[in-house]
Amino acid sequence: MALAIPFGSVANKEQLERGLHVAISETVRIPPESIDPAIKNYHWLDLVKGLFDAYDKGAETALIVDTNGHIAEGPGFNVFVVKDESLRTPAFGVLPGITRRTVFDLCAEIGLSATTVDVSRAEIKAADEVFITSTAGGIMPVTRIDDTAIANGLVGSITRRLMELYWQKHDDPAWSNAVSYP
Ligand SMILES: *Cc1c(COP(=O)(O)O)cnc(C)c1O
Numbered sequence: 114m115a116l117a118i119p120f121g122s123v124a125n126k127e128q129l130e131r132g133l134h135v136a137i138s139e140t141v142r143i144p145p146e147s148i149d150p151a152i153k154n155y156h157w158l159d160l161v162k163g164l165f166d167a168y169d170k171g172a173e174t175a176l177i178v179d180t181n182g183h184i185a186e187g188p189g190f191n192v193f194v195v196k197d198e199s200l201r202t203p204a205f206g207v208l209p210g211i212t213r214r215t216v217f218d219l220c221a222e223i224g225l226s227a228t229t230v231d232v233s234r235a236e237i238k239a240a241d242e243v244f245i246t247s248t249a250g251g252i253m254p255v256t257r258i259d260d261t262a263i264a265n266g267l268v269g270s271i272t273r274r275l276m277e278l279y280w281q282k283h284d285d286p287a288w289s290n291a292v293s294y295p
Contacts, residue, residue, distance in 0.1 A: 122250030123174065123190055129276075132256025132268050133245070135187070136172035137234055138163035142185040142206050150208050160188040170259070174245075176237075179206040184232045189249055194232055195242035195271050204229035212246035212279075219278050225271070242269030244276075252276045 124133050140163040148156050159177055167175035176192055179185040185206050186192060191213040193202045200220060202213060220227040237243060243255040243263050252275050254268040263269075282288040 120249075122253070123188075123245065123247050124250050124253040128173065129250075129253060130268070132254040132263070132266075133174060134172045134257040135174055135176055135243075135245075135255050136167035136170040136259055137184070137237075138166040138175045138177045140166060140175075140177045142177050142179050144180045145206055150206055153208060157188065164188050172257075172259075176258075178234075179203070181205070181231070182234075184234065184237055187245060190245040190247035190253075192232075192237070192243065192245050192255075193227075194237050194240040195244075195269060196236075196240050198225060198271065200225060200227040200271075201230050201232055201236075202227070203232050205231065210246060210248070212248055212251060215279065215282075216246055216252065216275060219275055219282075223274070223278070238263070240264070242272045244272045251279050 140159050142150070143156065143159050148154060163175035163177040167173070174187055176184055176187045184192060184203055186203065186208065191202055191207060191210045193200050193216060200216070217227050238258055238261045241264050243258065245253050245255060252272065254272045256263050256266050256268060
């Protein structure tokens with residue numbers, strides 16, 4: 114299936130500049146045994162409940178947890194943590210998004226290590242940088258999780274570099290297909 118709609122973004126212009134404020138919800142992502150998360154679907158009661166929890170806490174969007182209590186993903190996006198110049202993203206119970214895949218490709222190109230692993234709540238709050246990924250917005254910085262500022266609370270340099278590279282690739286014929294309209 115293919116659909117064409119106006120481009121939307123999880124983060125607005127201001128949030129892209131200063132980083133999103135995210136709350137970790139107690140809501141558990143529906144287990145893969147119930148709904149295969151690798152299939153893009155809108156069975157979103159878990160993600161929407163997580164979003165409402167986040168709004169109640171004064172945050173802008175949510176991360177919810179997997180059945181083992183690790184970080185899973187948010188409403189329409191995957192998440193990455195950067196620690197000591199290595200990138201990690203949850204392995205289990207998530208939609209393996211195309212933008213997540215693109216981050217792996219970009220990291221290979223610029224020589225950064227990126228792996229899929231379990232990511233704990235403590236680990237994400239102690240990260241040097243955090244960002245989320247979605248077709249809706251690309252690579253988007255996170256600078257606060259619950260009441261914790263990520264590192265110095267500013268958008269990190271690796272996140273900035275990947276954001277720039279991601280948008281540059283849209284004009285690179287090796288990465289894009291031009292559509293000619295009649
Ligand atoms: C769409 C979506 C993503 C992001 O996938 P992309 O292919 O990068 O747009 C991540 N998680 C969920 C639950 C989604 O629905």
